[in-house]
Amino acid sequence: MFVPLEMNCSTPIHHINTIRKHVSRAKGGRFGKLVSDRGATLVSLILSDVVGDDLSVIASGPTYKDNTTVQEAIDLLNRYKIWDEVPESIQNYLISGVESLDREQVREVPPRVHNYLIGNNMKALQAAQAVAEQAGLSTMILTSQNSGEAKVVAKCVMGIAKEIQDSENPLSPPVALIMGGEMIVTFNWEDRDVFGPNREFVLSSAIEIAGRSNIVVAAADTDGEDGQGKAGAIADGDTVLRSTLDARYYLDKHDAEIFFDALNDSLEFTSNTNVNDIVVVLVGPK
Known part of the structure; x- marks a missing residue:
């Protein structure tokens, strides 16, 4: 039902999940309330795949409180121009919920419901940082909340890498720059193929550092599937040249996987755990 909305890369996940909450009997805290109303205790162990770790957004918050409204869900469906694609039964359900007291949201975490965040992007970045430090590199975690356009973010991050090589600011090489979050790719729905923000980030980075020595960049989605396709890619200053x-x-066509497959530089794995993207940039002396 929401495939066009989910694949519209300008749609924030909290907007998608606002809609999901209002067409579900479990999301938006309803599962937690159901358990609590029956006198049971519920412990929810949460892995975050949401930038910023908002518990009401992760998995649409089935055991947490919710501050959204049915009207917001309707407004979002209209805003993204997919209201007419929604089945009439769902339209009627949402419209009837605007005035229904029986469909009020769960505004507080129900009694005996306990939520624990046990893993997120920052924990993954810190683990990568520990590995780099053990290898003797200086490290810097730039952010765990990157949500920018992949090919544009790449220009900024490669600018930092080149600055480290050229002026030893903000750190002296060898350095590992580490970053996470969830990047986006803006494209026409009709032109979609095996796109992926991490692979697009690496391809844009490769163009920026073409001809440079001692800069290597890798990016991957932690669950092993980057948008649609393989987990990510790796590149250095020779990638474009060889x-x-x-x-x-291929960057303009959002076909980075084809580009990297031809070089055997795509990254491919399956982890079954999603805590968003991990980007690592290794910078050596110029």
Whole structure:
């Protein structure tokens, strides 16, 4: 039902989940309330795949409180121009819920419901940082809340990497720059293929550092699937030069996987655990 909305990369996950909450009997705290109303105790152990770790957004908050409204869900469906694609039964359900007291949201965490955040992007970045420090590198975690356009963010991050090489600011090499979050790719729905923000980030980075020595960049989605396709990619200053393909063409076409597959530089794995993206940039002396 929400595939066009989910694949619209300008749609924040909290907007998608606001809609989900109001067409579900479990989301938006309703599962927690159901358990609590029956006198039971519920302990929820949460892995966050949401930038900022808002417990009401992760998995649409089945055991947490919710501050959204049915009207917001209707407004969002209209805003993203998919109201007419929603089944009439769902439209009627949402419209009737605007005035229904029986459908009030769970505004407080129900009694005997306990939520614990046990894993998130920052924990993954800190683990990567520990590995880099054990290898003798200086490290900097730039952010766990990157949500920018992948190919644009790449220009900024590669600018920092080049600055480290050229002026030893803000750190002296060897350095590991580490970053996480959930990047986006903006594209036409009709032109979709095996797109992926991490692979697009790496391809844009490869163009920025082409010809440079001692900079390596890798990015992957922690669950092993980057948008649609393989987990991510790895590149250095020789990547663009040793490819027979036009890097800018494949960046503009959002076909980074084809570009990296041709070089055997795609990253492929399955983890079954999603805590968003991990980007690592290794910077050595110039």
